[in-house]
Amino acid sequence: LGQKISQALSMIQNAESIDEKVLDACLKEIVTALLQADVNVRLVGKLRDNVKTRANNADKGAGLNKRKIIEKAVVDELSSMLSSGVDEKKLVDLKKGQPNVIMFVGLQGAGKTTTCTKYGAFYKKKGFKPALVCADTFRAGAFDQLKQNATKMQIPFYGSYTETDPAVIAAKGVEEFKKANHDLIIVDTSGRHKQEDSLFEEMRQVSAMTKPDLIIFVMDGSIGQAAEDQAKAFKDTVEVGAVILTKMDGHAKGGGALSAVAATKSPIVFIGTGEHMDEFERFEPKAFVGRLLGRGDWRGFVDKISEAVPEDAMKEELMDSLSKGNFTMRILYEQLANIQKMGPVGQVMGMIPGLSNSGLFTKGKEKESAARIKMFMTIMDSMTDKELDCPNPKVLQEQSRVMRVARGAGCNPYCVLELLEEYKRIRALIMGPGGKGKGFMQQMSKQ
Ligand code: GDP
Numbered sequence: 452l453g454q455k456i457s458q459a460l461s462m463i464q465n466a467e468s469i470d471e472k473v474l475d476a477c478l479k480e481i482v483t484a485l486l487q488a489d490v491n492v493r494l495v496g497k498l499r500d501n502v503k504t505r506a507n508n509a510d511k512g513a514g515l516n517k518r519k520i521i522e523k524a525v526v527d528e529l530s531s532m533l534s535s536g537v538d539e540k541k542l543v544d545l546k547k548g549q550p551n552v553i554m555f556v557g558l559q560g561a562g563k564t565t566t567c568t569k570y571g572a573f574y575k576k577k578g579f580k581p582a583l584v585c586a587d588t589f590r591a592g593a594f595d596q597l598k599q600n601a602t603k604m605q606i607p608f609y610g611s612y613t614e615t616d617p618a619v620i621a622a623k624g625v626e627e628f629k630k631a632n633h634d635l636i637i638v639d640t641s642g643r644h645k646q647e648d649s650l651f652e653e654m655r656q657v658s659a660m661t662k663p664d665l666i667i668f669v670m671d672g673s674i675g676q677a678a679e680d681q682a683k684a685f686k687d688t689v690e691v692g693a694v695i696l697t698k699m700d701g702h703a704k705g706g707g708a709l710s711a712v713a714a715t716k717s718p719i720v721f722i723g724t725g726e727h728m729d730e731f732e733r734f735e736p737k738a739f740v741g742r743l744l745g746r747g748d749w750r751g752f753v754d755k756i757s758e759a760v761p762e763d764a765m766k767e768e769l770m771d772s773l774s775k776g777n778f779t780m781r782i783l784y785e786q787l788a789n790i791q792k793m794g795p796v797g798q799v800m801g802m803i804p805g806l807s808n809s810g811l812f813t814k815g816k817e818k819e820s821a822a823r824i825k826m827f828m829t830i831m832d833s834m835t836d837k838e839l840d841c842p843n844p845k846v847l848q849e850q851s852r853v854m855r856v857a858r859g860a861g862c863n864p865y866c867v868l869e870l871l872e873e874y875k876r877i878r879a880l881i882m883g884p885g886g887k888g889k890g891f892m893q894q895m896s897k898q
């Protein structure tokens with residue numbers, strides 16, 4: 452989908468002049484791509500009209516770059532299509548030091564049990580003390596499944612093999628973990644194959660007994676247009692505050708679920724992108740659309756890194772130094788150090804186009820990539836503070852410096868040059884060629 456939209460947009464970029472005909476041709480491609488991805492017809496129509504209006508308004512303003520305006524309009528419209536209008540940040544930034552009770556609901560197979568644990572692990576990294584309660588007495592083996600996941604992520608859990616009333620288990624579990632001062636208590640519930648009365652009754656009871664602070668509706672992201680009915684049915688039964696879409700691994704047909712959920716005005720807070728516990732990420736419409744269009748998602752990358760470091764301070768610091776316009780060697784060093792702390796190198800690096808399959812990271816060669824990052828960091832350890840903070844990459848290339856650093860790191864000078872090449876490439880990616888121009892920083896600050 453992203454590729455098709457990008458292609459359509461490039462029609463605008465490449466056209467000699469932008470007239471009605473070019474715009475229509477471009478919009479036609481975008482509309483087709485969205486419809487093929489199962490996005491709701493009504494929303495697609497709205498997008499087309501809005502982009503057209505904005506393009507026509509641009510005709511009146513003299514000197515403005517029409518290409519940019521159209522491109523921005525498309526990105527904006529796509530983002531707002533996926534936005535619920537609710538402040539998602541409030542739903543994601545849970546308060547510490549109080550028991551946050553979060554109840555998960557959704558049909559069987561949607562991914563609740565898997566997502567519960569991913570969710571707990573996400574907040575654990577942020578310094579929370581999560582705990583899991585299994586209130587699914589419907590599916591055989593439900594408790595064992597949760598137990599297994601929880602144990603793997605070292606999250607305490609509660610459940611019962613004998614009690615058959617889910618509301619009783621849920622209440623007991625929540626009470627116990629409140630006493631033990633857990634500040635995030637996640638209640639996993641059962642689902643049915645269909646949206647049935649018995650399921651809805653059970654959800655109401657569990658909700659009444661546990662009084663959750665937030666109810667999260669988990670939905671299979673690949674189900675297309677059926678998503679709207681399903682999301683509505685759950686929303687009508689209990690007070691669904693947020694949505695998590697799972698199985699967004701391919702994004703192929705994610706358009707259906709995304710637009711359908713957006714239509715119910717429920718904010719999507721996270722998406723699941725695989726079966727593994729770390730395949731889980733924040734959903735932010737702008738960043739998502741950016742990535743969809745292959746534009747790279749520096750903000751998402753920064754988020755990912757700051758997850759590993761409990762404090763938000765680091766992220767602010769990074770954004771701050773980037774916005775001052777300098778991606779120094781020291782920043783690269785700090786980022787690599789954080790990536791190392793986080794485990795799977797691939798996932799993080801994959802978020803920035805240009806980094807995946809770069810000199811730093813090769814897909815499928817995580818081990819080698821990690822070793823390479825380590826080597827680069829050893830080289831940086833041999834640099835002086837001045838060099839690490841040096842605003843000008845050219846200075847670092849001076850031959851005597853390269854030789855000195857190589858000696859200090861005990862490596863071949865060629866490796867130092869490789870690091871410099873890589874650094875320059877990433878720097879150009881982020882700051883634009885020569886430190887100014889069309890880098891991520893500029894694109895971001897324009898938004
Ligand atoms: P529940 O019945 O709602 O509790 O769903 P489960 O957590 O048991 O998940 C059902 C299946 O979906 C399992 O095989 C999971 O591994 C799989 N699953 C869950 N989330 C994702 C995801 O984001 N991507 C993929 N590919 N599979 C997922």
Ligand code: MG
Pocket residue numbers: 563564565587593640641
């Ligand atoms: Mg389950």
